[in-house]
Amino acid sequence: MTAVAGPAIKQQLVDSLPSAIRHYIDGEHVDSVDGATIAVTDPVGHEQYCTLAAGGSADISKAVAAARRAFVDGPWAGLSARRRSNTLNAIANAIESRADTLAEFETFDTGLPISQAHGLAARAAENFRYFAEVCGSIHEDSFRSPAQIGYSIRRPKGVAGLITPWNVPFMLATWKLAPCLAAGCTVVLKPAELSPLTASLLPEIMEEAGVPQGVFNIVHGIGEDAGAALVSHPDVPVISFTGETTTGKIIMRSAAEHLKGLSMELGGKSPVVVFADADVPAALDSALFGVFSLNGERCTAGSRVLVERSLYDEFVTMLGQRAAKIRIGDPSDPATQLGALISTEHYARVMSYIDSGIEEGARLVTGGTRPPHLETGNYLAATVFADVRPDMRIFQEEIFGPVVCVTPFDDEGDAIRLANDTRYGLAAYIWTNDLRRGHRVAHRIDAGMLWLNSHNVRDLRTPFGGVKASGLGREGGQHSVDFYTETSIVHVALGDTHVPRFGAE
Ligand code: NAD
Numbered sequence: 001m002t003a004v005a006g007p008a009i010k011q012q013l014v015d016s017l018p019s020a021i022r023h024y025i026d027g028e029h030v031d032s033v034d035g036a037t038i039a040v041t042d043p044v045g046h047e048q049y050c051t052l053a054a055g056g057s058a059d060i061s062k063a064v065a066a067a068r069r070a071f072v073d074g075p076w077a078g079l080s081a082r083r084r085s086n087t088l089n090a091i092a093n094a095i096e097s098r099a100d101t102l103a104e105f106e107t108f109d110t111g112l113p114i115s116q117a118h119g120l121a122a123r124a125a126e127n128f129r130y131f132a133e134v135c136g137s138i139h140e141d142s143f144r145s146p147a148q149i150g151y152s153i154r155r156p157k158g159v160a161g162l163i164t165p166w167n168v169p170f171m172l173a174t175w176k177l178a179p180c181l182a183a184g185c186t187v188v189l190k191p192a193e194l195s196p197l198t199a200s201l202l203p204e205i206m207e208e209a210g211v212p213q214g215v216f217n218i219v220h221g222i223g224e225d226a227g228a229a230l231v232s233h234p235d236v237p238v239i240s241f242t243g244e245t246t247t248g249k250i251i252m253r254s255a256a257e258h259l260k261g262l263s264m265e266l267g268g269k270s271p272v273v274v275f276a277d278a279d280v281p282a283a284l285d286s287a288l289f290g291v292f293s294l295n296g297e298r299c300t301a302g303s304r305v306l307v308e309r310s311l312y313d314e315f316v317t318m319l320g321q322r323a324a325k326i327r328i329g330d331p332s333d334p335a336t337q338l339g340a341l342i343s344t345e346h347y348a349r350v351m352s353y354i355d356s357g358i359e360e361g362a363r364l365v366t367g368g369t370r371p372p373h374l375e376t377g378n379y380l381a382a383t384v385f386a387d388v389r390p391d392m393r394i395f396q397e398e399i400f401g402p403v404v405c406v407t408p409f410d411d412e413g414d415a416i417r418l419a420n421d422t423r424y425g426l427a428a429y430i431w432t433n434d435l436r437r438g439h440r441v442a443h444r445i446d447a448g449m450l451w452l453n454s455h456n457v458r459d460l461r462t463p464f465g466g467v468k469a470s471g472l473g474r475e476g477g478q479h480s481v482d483f484y485t486e487t488s489i490v491h492v493a494l495g496d497t498h499v500p501r502f503g504a505e
Contacts, residue, residue, distance in 0.1 A: 070214030179480030268426030
């Protein structure tokens, strides 16, 4: 299949979709124990394209039991680094050989523009290639003293529960799966119920790559049932969750009962700070791409643009003019830059923020409505609000759509204060040609990931995660290895052991 728009190609894609997506447990595609299903619709036609098995605690119990058996009795946890690395590379190959289908499925299911979905499929393979290398570099320390030597051993933690959101679902699932498998854990994945399509290809990918039976399992279904059961299952010692901050809090409460290890990648409201001395064309390109790519449904979106007052009017005008020209439409058209939002409920929620911004007195520069040529589908024109005050909801709350707020600042201190004036702290972007100031500002903005005169490009070795309400813990590189492995220390005496002789005569 190729990424060309047109009714015939689209029909070919629709014909290739599964009519039912089932759980994948212990190497078998199975229905829910109670037979429950939910309907899955697409964001453009709003039509049900398949039924999804809706799992609950009985399905989670089966999947966890399979993953536990594979962990304890199977070969996976004890494989040599080289063999595990080979399997991860084989998974990357299997993803690459399906890259077009993965991109087309993702676009159909989520409304993401196809050109961007292709990049995400490539990145998914890259996640496995990178962690295939990491397998071979997981190291253990030794600590020597005259009397004894201690050496640390890293062991996989066991069955990992991975819970993923509906935005960029395949790429995000691989971002968790690759390190989890690299560490030797076995898995139960709970994909988001709104976009399960690409995850339905994971079983054949894992089988083709030779992942042993039971190592990889999927239970579909809604979060409050399948997700909650996974979090509360006593045989799942670690949960890696990506999703909303409110869901993260619920998960933490439930996980506390079993003292589980948690990685929490949550929401964001990231600032883009543009000083008047910046490379303005680069800052403008980055601000536009940062909030309008991936339909604005992006955790690291630069959704608040803070501009030094002397540049402010000019920047707002340029941002509005460029945003108005963003090509919005059919996500499967390679020329589309902004597609359709994930669901009618999410669309209504994003639209409610447009109303809120107007009611609270922000200036709507462009967008804010459905483009006239797109009568159906969850389409919202790229939207720019200016003169946004920090007390407005659109400044404080994550909208998760193609909406950007612009606010002026007076000096460095003001910029930092505004940047930090939300409960979130995921990412931040700083544009200035005064590098001393750029570093100073970077060191004072509360965010887990900062880019200075640089665009949102990540090196997979670097720590990923947020501060404040944006998350807990870090993933990426060594951080992921630390999360999925337990370190123990073995102490060994090098000579005779002299122990105080309690109770001896
Ligand atoms: P969500 O929290 O509604 O759902 C995420 C996942 O959690 C889904 O699989 C859902 O079924 C499941 N879930 C829901 N309730 C649950 C519960 N009680 N117990 C267990 N699981 C439950 O989030 P969403 O709407 O799918 O995703 C959008 C959010 O994700 C945004 O806030 C976005 O910023 C965030 N996000 C963060 C990152 C990051 O890396 N920080 C990346 C992508 C998305």
